[in-house]
Amino acid sequence: MIHARGLVQTFHTGRGKQKREVRAVDGVDLDIAEGEVVGFLGPNGAGKTTTLRMLTTLLRPTAGTATVNGYDVVRDAVMVRRSIGYVSQAGGTFSQAQAGDEVVDHGMLYGMSRADATRRGHALFEQLQLDGLWERMPKNMSGGQKRRLDIAMGLVHDPTLVFLDEPTTGLDPQARANLWDHIRRLRTDHGATIFLTTHYLDEADELSDRILIIDNGRIVAADTADNLKSRVSGDLVDLEISNAAQVSTAAAKLAVIAGSVETLDRHVRGRVQHAGRHVPSLLRELTSESIELDSIEIIRPTLDDVFLTITGRSLRDAEATTDNAAETEIENEGVLR
């Protein structure tokens, strides 16, 4: 479905002495099979959108080759575009038409009859919770509604290969869950192949058969979420010690079963392989020293831990600041999973 070898994209920024070359994508290889849902995960500026723009023919690769649905992205760009659905991060620009007409016109551009495009458009409006908005002008819709309209436009012609660039950014949690359902159904009911970029860990985890992690323009990992997580060394054990004076003794006890131990206020934490097996004996040790706990938590590795293990940075630290409260909230959900 998608095959890429050595994809590179360089941009030139600034003038004169400020002139600089940015290697936004730096030799990406991809092989995505029919029916796969692949999550393309990475911090802001990692190269996700640039890769997607090359695969969807909006940007000509500086070097390397790619085929999408069997068509070369440079030589057969028109055929690539006809055979895919694409929902860009920026969203479409809308004319002065009503929302429903936008979707119908878009379907007709792909060769659908007006009747088919209208039928499919109404079904998508219902599934994406846009009912009642068919006659509304897009400029009078909320940000979340416009986002869902973008998605309806990207899907109206029933593409079997869909590129979604950060589809849920800016959506409230309910709209986001609803879109996740829709993405799952595209796969289960239509056998669609889906390539989606996201910087939400939980989104990649929930939806993807396989996750590709990109950092500084290079793919640094490609595997199922479970396999990626199993690369992280152990579960995180977090002990909250009741008496601050006993923190160092507790840290020494945890160090017996953990690789390295950190303390923060009354918390002592460390990674332990198969924590479930070792924690009972740790608790006995703590009891024998009369160390009481206010809480204990055992946290399975997250995709953020995977990113940290591979790159030495937390995905969240690598992110630029998020620009709205809804995003921050969603981001936090990702952390807590």
Ligand SMILES: Nc1ncnc2c1ncn2[C@@H]1O[C@H](COP(=O)(O)OP(=O)(O)OP(=O)(O)O)[C@@H](O)[C@H]1O
């Ligand atoms: N048109 C351009 N001109 C110059 N630099 C660009 C251009 N487009 C992207 N870049 C740079 O290329 C790098 C990769 O950008 P890209 O948008 O692909 O990242 P991303 O992973 O999609 O990030 P985000 O999650 O923020 O969308 C960044 O350093 C970005 O500043």
